[in-house]
Amino acid sequence: MIMNTVDLFGMKYKSETYLSLQKLVQSILPIESNINIHGSQGTGKSTWAQVILEKSGLTDNYCKIDVKEIEEEKFKAELEACKHRHILLENVDYLHKENQAILAQYIQARSLQVKPVVITTSKRSLSDLAREGLLRQDLYYKLSVFNIGLPDLKQVKEDIRTYSEYYLKVFSINYKRPQLSLSNEALARLESFFWVGNILELENVVERAVLLCDGEVISDKHIRFDEFQKYNSLDLSLGMSLSEVERRLILQTLEHTQNNRTKAAHILGISIRTLRNKINEYKEAGLI
Incomplete structure (x- = not known):
């Protein structure tokens, strides 16, 4: 996602959620306090x-560790190698129980010297993870002094524009085009879309529209969702029961996960038992 610091805080949001x-x-x-930023994929966690860290000078x-991208056994070494007080811990909901204990001990030990500040990102709120036994309760309290829940784009329709x-x-x-504008029809198409991929998907669609446009106005013909609809379709129809949709x-x-139940449960936001x-x-x- 290419949004920078100035734009994020200078955005003229319309929705009460973003404001x-x-x-x-x-x-x-x-x-100076630990923060968890949670939201669906593509919401800009x-x-x-990064903006919070940059605005804090x-x-x-700061150190950045992406739990999802490193091997489990290397987490402790990555943590101990951090020479900065502030840590950005991405995808903390992928942190296994053994490494949760390591993180809790690290925060406790460092707090006796110079208190570390940990910013975490996750798809689900830490309270939900703790409630389901997927996150240690003591770690939940350590990491969630402040909680920032980012909305799905469909929940803040007024900010699609x-x-x-x-x-x-x-x-x-970027593409050295004249400053383009959106037609009312193009905006209507954007506002009526479901946006499974949230802001990241919108960014992709707008970039495609800019490349397709040969004038100064983006029309509805330049707005193309086909590839996204293909992969996000559940083949639903009116009258289908909620249990069948589920x-x-x-x-x-x-x-999608090649029958990996752990990954599937994580994506669905439910426990493996469920x-x-x-x-x-x-x-x-x-x-x-």
Whole structure:
């Protein structure tokens, strides 16, 4: 996501959700307390985290560890190698129990000297993870002094225009095009879309529209969702029961993860036990 510091806090948001988040973040700068930033994929968690660090004067003075990208056995070494007080810990919801204990001990030990400041990102809130036994309770309290829940784009429909116009400006400059504008029809298409991929998906769609446009106005013909709809479709129809929608979503997620139940449960936001029970239920009913 290409949004920078100035743009994030200078955004002319319309939704109360984003306006409240802006106000909260600005009130706790420079950051001296642990924060969790959570939200669905593509909502801008990393961007918000980096902006908070930059606005706190810490552009180059923090360590970044992506739990999802490093091997489990290397987590302790990565943590101990950090020479800075501030740590950005991304995808903390992928942190296994053994490494959760290591992190809790690290924070406790360092607090006796110079208190570390940890900013974490996750798809789900830490309170949900702790409630389901997926996160140590003591670690939950250590990491969530402040919680920033980023909304899905479909929940802040009034800001689809805000982000669209921002990306139009960015890509017009990047591709050396005249400053483009959105037609009412193009905006209507953007506002009516479901946006499974959130802001990241919107960025992609707007970039494509800029490249397709040969004039100065983005029309509805330049707005193309086909590739996204292809991969995000559940083949739903009116009159389908909620239980059937749930079944299709679970089975498609299992197919996407190549039947990895741990990953599927994480994506679906449910416990492995719940997923196992659902699968057994479908098997007994002859639905799979």
